[in-house]
Amino acid sequence: MTPDARHQPPRALGYLRVSTEEQASSGAGLAAQRAALEAEAQRRGWDLELVEDAGYSAKNLNRPALTEALTRLDAHRADVLMVTKLDRLSRSVHDFTGLLDRAQRRGWSLVCLDLGVDTTTPAGELQAHVVASMAHYERRLIGQRTKDALAAKKAAGVRLGRPQSLPLEVVRRVVAARDGGATWQSIADALVADGVPTARGGTTWRVSTVQSVYKSQAAADLGGMR
Incomplete structure (x- = not known):
């Protein structure tokens, strides 16, 4: 269900963000976002307040201005969170879908100008879920392609994982x-007593370490795998 604005005209929080790198390379990023948000709010007849996180990445939602904005929205002191582009808000599918769910549960709306995401309307709300679903689908495809590529390499005899750095005689000793x-x-215990270093140069051998050596590719080459 599309949330209803509790204020007339609706109160929008326009969120602006640039990363440290963007901030260093150009001062125009925030100005461009500000202009776009102000124009859209004027077109819709919304009251607009701008909130800004300068020098923050979008790797997560832990940003001071965004945290404060979400608190105000949840408390119904504002009606809409508006951004110029989705990546200003989040680059994480998990975070984005979480925000959509939060907006629906708490009764506020989300608008992303670049993608037509606008949960103040049924069509825009549908678009929001399409965007989230497509992003999730793309991640699944990438994961499957990676899995298939690794399986093909393994079938071709390519060794996967970190190279075995233990001397062959140590591997042979464990296998025997x-x-x-x-x-x-x-x-x-015997390896520790003899002062045999681990693959990382340590002196502590654990059961899991010994098992890893026995199950390694180097051990398989010796015929140690059964």
Whole structure:
């Protein structure tokens, strides 16, 4: 259901953001956002207050001006959160869909000028969910492509993960001891007693470390995997 404005005319909070890098390279970013938000608010006849986070990235929602704006919206001291572009608000699908859900539950609206996202209207609300769904779909595709590529490399015999940095004789010792019936703990204790360094140069061998060596590609090449 589209939230109803509690104030007439509706009170909009226009959110502006530039990252540290953008702020350093150009002073025009905030001015352009400000002009676009003011023009849209005037066109709609909304009361507009601008809030600004300068020098913050969009990696999460932990930004002072945005946090304050959301608190005011939740408390019904404003009706609409408006941004010029979605990436000014968030680059995270999870955060964006969370904001959509929060707006619906708390009774305020979200407007992103660049994508036609406008939860003050049924069509704009539908567009918001389409944007969120498409972004989620793209992430799933990227994940599946990565998984398929890794599977193809593995099938072709390409070693995956970090290169084995243990000397081959240490790997052979672990494999021989385990295949001979030694427990994981006894192998770890023996390596510690003999001062054998781990792959990272440490001196503490744990059961999980020994198991990782036994299950490694280097051990498989020795025929240690059963």
